[in-house]
Amino acid sequence: MDGPVPELADHAEACANRLREADSVLLASHIDADGLTSAAVASSALERAEIPFETVFCRQLDADAVAEIAATDYETVLFTDFGSGQLDIIAEHEAAGDFTPVIADHHKPAEGVETEHHLNPLRFGLNGATELSGAGASYVLARALEPEDGDNRxxxxxxxxxxxxxxxxxxxxxxxxxxxxxxxxxxxxxxxEGTDLLIYGRQTRALPKLLQYATDVRIPGISNNEAGAIEFLTELDIDCRDDEGEWKRWVDLTNEERQGLASALMRRAIASGVPAARIDDLVGTTYVLTREDEGTELRDVSEFSTLLNATARYDRADVGLAVCLGDRDRALDRARRLLKNHRMNLSNGLQWVKEHGVKVEDNLQWFDAGDEIRETIVGIVAGMAVGTNATRNGMPVLAFAENEDGDVKVSSRGSYVMVRNGLDLSAVMRAASRAVGGDGGGHDVAAGATIPKGTVEAFIAEADRIVGEQLA
Ligand SMILES: [Mn+2]
Known part of the structure; x- marks a missing residue:
């Protein structure tokens, strides 16, 4: 069997065999939407294969976190959505006989060291930032772990x-x-899989809010403009309200109505001078989870992933995992409340950046939120700020915030255009943080680091220099 990703099939089989030999497994996963779904995929597969396991989550897999894992009694540790970047630390523990690692990850591996059971698309010539996620790597493993008569698809x-x-x-x-x-x-x-309007909130948002908050492609007079969005909808020849006079959501419209609304929106965008290339971005491929109820966050994959992020960023990985594993009662309620709170924090965070502005260096721009923005969401805020008038075009954004340990968390966001021009934020974060006694890594387009307090200035200088070299 080739599996869903033929390049990884043989190696996934070897990793699965290693797990089958284990008496019990410690499953360690990252705390974000991808990490939570990775853990859910892996734990479901382990359970179905009748391999005993326990699950733990870490925000950051540093030397201390790996040492804590090593101190447990588990002889086999399955790392999902992290582990590759920490291969040097993990390999030391493996050599010391602390545990046997199995890794399903998609981040850039630490260089100059390797371990036998390491499932990472980057080892097989695939792109880890765009072609396979941690949950994807875990899924490949899950397919290899399938019992004879089972189906993990x-x-x-x-x-x-x-x-x-x-x-x-x-x-x-x-x-x-x-x-x-x-x-x-x-x-x-x-x-x-379908082709649909690429606007966030098709399942849950009332139409005016859907349009008003759709800011990836800015449509003058509608984006960030409640009255404008309502006026636009009112002028359409489509019933946008239900029998009780309440606004419908996108999912409540018929296919014909959706098409009508989408075309009207595009005409309006063209008339407002939005560039053709941006207008194309309004429509794209969308994914619906058919077993979930219509009109819920869980039905639409991007709303589902946001819901998970809202649990992860507030140290409630347990809630996110429970939702992934099928809890539609208490865990889902809790997740929804966390999401409300998350939204408010993001909007306050972006507001803060707009008010305080960014500082511009030769090759990058940055802001230091101190303790004004939670370190777990400062990267999302930085991503939201890219492409708004709060930031400059064509330069990566670095965001700093204090973390619980009194260190400084750095998040960086670029664009795919910058990456094509040579930007690799993973390398920038790793090298610049190590130069000041911290550590970091991630993807070319988005990466992070943790650095000691008081080293922000030196870090920026080093990062600015490296980005300059990459984009030269
Ligand atoms: Mn990931």
Whole structure:
């Protein structure tokens, strides 16, 4: 069997065999939407394969966190959505006989060191930032772990949520190895792929809010303009309100009505002078989870991944995991309340950046939020600020915030245009942080680091120099 990603099939089989030999497994995963779905995919697969396990989450897998894991009694540790970047630390523990690692990850591996059971798309010539997520790598492993009479393809739904949570669909859909996973999800009847308006909130937002908050493609007079959005909808020849006079959501419209609304929106964008290339971005490939109820966050993969982020960023990985594993009662209620709070914090964070502005260096721009923005969301805020008038075009954004330990968390966001021009934020974060006694890594387009207090200035100088070299 080739599995969903043929390049990884043999190696996934070897990793699965190693797990089957284990008496019990400690599953350690990252705390974000991709990490939570990775853990859900892996834990479902372990359970179905009748391999005993326990699950732990870490925000950051540093030397201390790995040492804590090593101090447990587990002889086999399955790392999902992290582990590759910490291969040097992990390999030391392996050599010391502390545990045998199995890794399903998609981040850049630490250099000059390798371990036997290391499932990472980057080792097989695939792109880890755009083609396969941590949940995707875990899914490949899950397929290899399938019992003789079992079928783990239903887990593709969660793998797709993870990929979208890591923004791997940001150029209009999922492709590469991810497409193979989508195809299996479709075959299994858990995922539906379609072409639709690429606006966040199709399942849950009332139409005026849907349009008003759609700011990826800015439409003058509608984006960030409640009255404008309502006026636009009122002038359409479409029933945008239900029998009780309440605004409908996108999912409440018929296909014909959706098409009518989408075309009207595009005409309006063209008339307002939005560039053709941006107008194309209004429509793209979307993914629906067919087993979830219509009109819920869980039905749409991007809303699902945001819901998970809202649990993860507030140290409630347990809530996010429970939702992934099927809890539709208390955990889902709790997740929804966390999401409300998360939204408010993001909007306050972006407001803060707009008010305080960014500082511009030769090759990058940055802001230091101190303790004004929670360190777990400062990266999202930085991403939201890219492309708004709060930041400059064509330069990566670095965001600083204090973390609980009194260190400084750095998040960086670029664009795919910058990456094509040579930007690799993973290398920038790693080298600049290590130069000041910290550590970091991630992806070329988005990466992070933790640095000691008082080193921000030196860090910026070093990062600015490296970005300059990359883009030269
Ligand atoms: Mn990930």
């Amino acid at each position: 239903d887990l593709a739904a969660l793998a797709v949520v993870g990929a979208v949570g890591d923004m791997q669909d940001s150029d209009g859909g999922l492709h590469g190895a991810n497409a193979g996973i989508v195809a299996e999800g479709v075959e299994a009847g858990v995922v539906e």
